[in-house]
Amino acid sequence: MLYVVMGYLWAAILLYLLLGGADFGxxxxxxxxxxxxxxxxxSTMYQAIGPIWEANHMWLIIVIVILFVGFPVIxxxxxxxxxxxxxxxxxxxxxxxxxFAFRNYDAVIDDMQKxxxxxxxLSSFITPLFLGIIAGSAVSGRIDxxxxxxxxxxxFSWLNMFSISIGLFTISICGYLAAIFIIGETSGxxxxxxxxxKAMHFNLAAAISGFLVFVAAxxxxxxxxxxxxxxxxxLLAIFSALVSLVxxxxxxxxxxxxxxxxxxxxxxVTMILLTTTIRHYPNIVILKGGSYLSLLEHAGEEQAxxxxxxxxxxxxxxxxPALFYLLYSFHRQPVH
Amino acid sequence: MDDFLAARSQMALSLGFHIIFSCIGMVMPFFMAVxxxxxxxxxxxxxxxxxxxxxxxxAIFFATGAVSGTVLSFELGLLWPEFMKHxxxxxxxxxxLEGTAFFIEAIxxxxxxxxxxxxxxxxxxxxxxxxxxxxxxSGILVVAANAWMNSPAGFDYVDGRYINIDPIAAMxxxxxxxxxxxxxxxxxxxxxFAVAGVHALMIIxxxxxxxxxxxxxxxxxxxxxxxxxxxxxxxxxxxxxxxRQPAKLAAMEAHFHTxxxxxxxxxxxxxxxxxxxxxxxxxxxxxxxLANGDFHSEVPGLDRIPPENQPPVAxxxxxxxxxxxxxxxxxxxxxxxxxxxWKRKHWLNSSWLLxxxxxxxxxxxxxxxxxxxxxxxxxxxxxIYGYMRTIDAVTPMPGIHYSFYLFTAVYLxxxxxxxxxxxxxxxxxxxxxxxxxxxxxxxxx
Numbered sequence: 001m002l003y004v005v006m007g008y009l010w011a012a013i014l015l016y017l018l019l020g021g022a023d024f025g026x027x028x029x030x031x032x033x034x035x036x037x038x039x040x041x042x043s044t045m046y047q048a049i050g051p052i053w054e055a056n057h058m059w060l061i062i063v064i065v066i067l068f069v070g071f072p073v074i075x076x077x078x079x080x081x082x083x084x085x086x087x088x089x090x091x092x093x094x095x096x097x098x099x100f101a102f103r104n105y106d107a108v109i110d111d112m113q114k115x116x117x118x119x120x121x122l123s124s125f126i127t128p129l130f131l132g133i134i135a136g137s138a139v140s141g142r143i144d145x146x147x148x149x150x151x152x153x154x155x156f157s158w159l160n161m162f163s164i165s166i167g168l169f170t171i172s173i174c175g176y177l178a179a180i181f182i183i184g185e186t187s188g189x190x191x192x193x194x195x196x197x198k199a200m201h202f203n204l205a206a207a208i209s210g211f212l213v214f215v216a217a218x219x220x221x222x223x224x225x226x227x228x229x230x231x232x233x234x235l236l237a238i239f240s241a242l243v244s245l246v247x248x249x250x251x252x253x254x255x256x257x258x259x260x261x262x263x264x265x266x267x268x269v270t271m272i273l274l275t276t277t278i279r280h281y282p283n284i285v286i287l288k289g290g291s292y293l294s295l296l297e298h299a300g301e302e303q304a305x306x307x308x309x310x311x312x313x314x315x316x317x318x319x320x321p322a323l324f325y326l327l328y329s330f331h332r333q334p335v336h
Numbered sequence: 337m338d339d340f341l342a343a344r345s346q347m348a349l350s351l352g353f354h355i356i357f358s359c360i361g362m363v364m365p366f367f368m369a370v371x372x373x374x375x376x377x378x379x380x381x382x383x384x385x386x387x388x389x390x391x392x393x394x395a396i397f398f399a400t401g402a403v404s405g406t407v408l409s410f411e412l413g414l415l416w417p418e419f420m421k422h423x424x425x426x427x428x429x430x431x432x433l434e435g436t437a438f439f440i441e442a443i444x445x446x447x448x449x450x451x452x453x454x455x456x457x458x459x460x461x462x463x464x465x466x467x468x469x470x471x472x473x474s475g476i477l478v479v480a481a482n483a484w485m486n487s488p489a490g491f492d493y494v495d496g497r498y499i500n501i502d503p504i505a506a507m508x509x510x511x512x513x514x515x516x517x518x519x520x521x522x523x524x525x526x527x528x529f530a531v532a533g534v535h536a537l538m539i540i541x542x543x544x545x546x547x548x549x550x551x552x553x554x555x556x557x558x559x560x561x562x563x564x565x566x567x568x569x570x571x572x573x574x575x576x577x578x579x580r581q582p583a584k585l586a587a588m589e590a591h592f593h594t595x596x597x598x599x600x601x602x603x604x605x606x607x608x609x610x611x612x613x614x615x616x617x618x619x620x621x622x623x624x625x626l627a628n629g630d631f632h633s634e635v636p637g638l639d640r641i642p643p644e645n646q647p648p649v650a651x652x653x654x655x656x657x658x659x660x661x662x663x664x665x666x667x668x669x670x671x672x673x674x675x676x677x678w679k680r681k682h683w684l685n686s687s688w689l690l691x692x693x694x695x696x697x698x699x700x701x702x703x704x705x706x707x708x709x710x711x712x713x714x715x716x717x718x719x720i721y722g723y724m725r726t727i728d729a730v731t732p733m734p735g736i737h738y739s740f741y742l743f744t745a746v747y748l749x750x751x752x753x754x755x756x757x758x759x760x761x762x763x764x765x766x767x768x769x770x771x772x773x774x775x776x777x778x779x780x781x
Contacts, residue, residue, distance in 0.1 A: 050446075050449075050450055051446035051447070051449070051450040052446055053446070054398070054399070054402060054442035054445060054446060055439065055442045055443050055446060057402070057406070057442075058435070058438065058439040058442050060406065061405075061406060061409060061435050061438065061439075062435050062439070064409050064410060065409065065428070065431050065432055065434075065435045066432075068409075068412070068413060068420055068424040068428065068431070069424050069425055069428025069429075069431060069432055070425070070428075072420060072421045072422070072424035072425055073421060075413050075420060075421075075424065076413055076417035076418070076420055076421040076424075078413075079410070079413030079414050079417050079420070079731070080417050080731055080732060080733060083414050083731065083733050083739075086410055086414060087414065087739055087742075090406070090407045090410055090411075091742070091746060093403055093406055093407065094403045094404070094407060094746060094750070095746075097399050097400075097402060097403035097406075098399060098400055098403060098750060098753070100399070101395060101396055101398075101399030101400070102396070102753065102757060104395070105392050105395050105396050105757070106757055106760060107392070107757075107760045107761045107763070107764035107768055108760045108763075108764060150734060150735075153733075154733055300424065300425035300428075300501075301425055301499070301501045303500075303501045303502060303503060304425030304426070304428060304501050304503055305425075307428075307429050307432075307503040307504065308428060308429075308432055308503075311429065311432035311433050311435075311436070312432065314436075315432070315433070315435065315436030315439070318436060318440055319436060319439050319440060319443070322440060322443045322444075323439075323443055326443050326446050326447060329447075329451075329454070329455070330446075330450065
């Protein structure tokens with residue numbers, strides 16, 4: 001049953017990265033859209049994501065519930081030492097969720113819309129930046145459970161080159177996913193070309209910030225290169241991601257299979273998550289001094305895990321069909 | 337402000353904010369579904385208009401409730417890591433199930449809000465009902481988790497370790513039913529009166545009369561029925577607490593001295609130092625009756641509780657008085673409303689009755705906040721009643737007061753924003769919602 005729970009944890013992180021990521025990306029894209037195209041871009045995007053918007057963010061709740069029920073030591077260690085980035089991320093979540101809802105549902109359309117949009121766009125950057133920082137800090141080996149000073153215990157645990165570059169990388173991935181998603185939703189030739197360009201820019205940004213991650217890892221003395229390239233599954237994953245990237249761009253530039261390319265982009269992100277997690281498995285938090293918090297050793301009691309797995313499995317019976325039907329129904333052409 | 341107090345204040349603030357939004361988000365879908373049902377049955381456009389206006393409110397409150405709930409699931413760890421380390425696996429079951437219920441609610445809301453004229457009309461209606469039911473389930477589950485803190489179950493405590501965990505026993509702890517029942521009814525009372533009151537105000541102002549009268553009647557019937565049921569549930573809660581948490585009951589009643597035929601103390605100013613209550617009205621034997629069903633029974637007072645285990649008396653007592661007081665006012669208004677419905681139809685059009693409803697807009701929420709204070713402050717100094725003290729659970733990180741100020745600013749501005757948005761919704765009723773829908777009857781969609 002522990003493996004069922006771990007599978008769900010990984011899947012929920014992945015789905016949050018993909019669906020929530022594309023959602024954050026929508027806000028990021030808004031900033032990089034010229035004023036004249038902005039309202040059009042917005043309506044295309046939100047027609048597509050509106051119905052599933054709330055659902056995209058539920059994956060984070062699933063992740064956090066799995067952590068605190070199944071792996072309380074991991075949850076509390078991160079809560080204590082990453083308090084500050086977590087709190088900033090929460091403020092980002094509050095600002096973004098409410099600004100989005102207010103913008104959509106305000107009865108009066110006036111100057112307030114500008115403010116909603118500003119807050120929405122800003123928090124669309126901050127939230128994934130700090131999500132990335134938190135993820136990076138978990139494996140950076142900077143969390144020091146025996147730290148003597150405030151700075152060591154609560155600041156340097158997350159404020160380092162490596163974590164921040166992962167945050168930037170996360171932002172690029174979000175923008176990339178959103179751009180790829182939206183290509184399939186647009187119809188005009190000109191709009192398509194515009195979003196293909198956006199996808200290209202964010203792809204480039206992901207490559208640059210990805211390179212930055214390796215540079216930062218080198219300076220922060222994190223053996224990232226070895227983690228990614230030092231084992232066969234990691235190499236295979238990276239290789240297949242690259243192949244899919246080439247195929248995807250080949251299709252994209254010929255304007256073919258505009259919706260199928262999403263699968264390629266999703267696959268690439270999945271492979272990135274796979275390479276970065278597989279080498280650590282089952283350790284998800286690396287502490288200062290080389291000790292680990294392990295999913296196997298720091299799992300909660302057997303009974304708790306058992307019922308958590310039951311709850312997740314039975315929950316899926318309800319959630320997954322409903323979610324697929326939701327996605328399916330709103331992807332048909334709207335009825336006029 | 338020390339870190340412990342700051343952590344408690346931040347938690348109280350977050351919960352106090354979340355509780356209002358989640359109550360509205362949990363109850364309004366039912367109003368919406370009822371109005372929607374009438375639209376499908378009668379085809380009268382006003383029902384469709386009311387449904388659509390309310391669904392906007394649901395969307396705003398759901399979004400706000402969802403983010404503040406997400407924040408809480410993190411804050412449990414950010415502020416009380418030592419508590420979550422031990423409690424997480426034990427009382428996690430309701431949270432895992434709540435994740436599912438909440439997810440279903442989000443999916444159903446997507447169907448509902450974007451599904452007008454897209455699906456079979458009864459399927460569309462059904463998704464609205466699912467929003468309500470899954471929201472209510474989420475509420476029950478979260479309260480069950482809180483009930484576990486009041487009535488810990490499903491583990492053995494041996495040498496400072498929590499072993500032999502039984503998540504099912506923990507979920508169905510002794511307090512879950514009474515607490516969840518009381519909370520759910522409270523949500524209906526408060527939201528019903530708030531919604532009815534807002535529409536009553538518009539009726540008094542003679543704006544969009546048919547629209548607001550229709551909306552008022554649906555909300556008012558939920559509100560008044562729930563308000564009349566609430567004292568029964570409250571009575572069950574009191575008897576329950578008398579058995580499980582005598583310290584909380586004693587603090588609620590400022591009952592300092594153990595005695596037989598204990599009086600019920602109304603109002604008054606508790607003097608903790610001299611262990612007496614000044615300026616209070618006493619009803620002889622009533623506390624004994626309410627707690628144990630017998631006017632002569634003994635009710636243990638605070639003198640039976642070691643001083644280090646006593647909750648703050650004054651806050652708990654005041655909060656309890658406020659909750660009961662508000663509840664009684666709402667019961668009276670409900671009784672008048674029923675008299676009007678059955679015997680005095682002309683009262684329904686009189687402005688004094690409507691004014692009473694306007695007056696009642698905030699009362700239900702004040703009662704909810706006060707009731708929440710009773711249950712949380714009345715449990716102190718424990719976070720897990722009888723097992724772990726709140727002060728032992730707090731995060732070791734210093735400087736929590738900065739976080740408290742920041743979150744206070746955010747929540748206050750959010751509360752203002754949402755109020756302002758609602759004001760704008762209501763002001764726009766004639767332009768957006770109260771429109772003739774001659775082309776749209778239920779048979780063509």
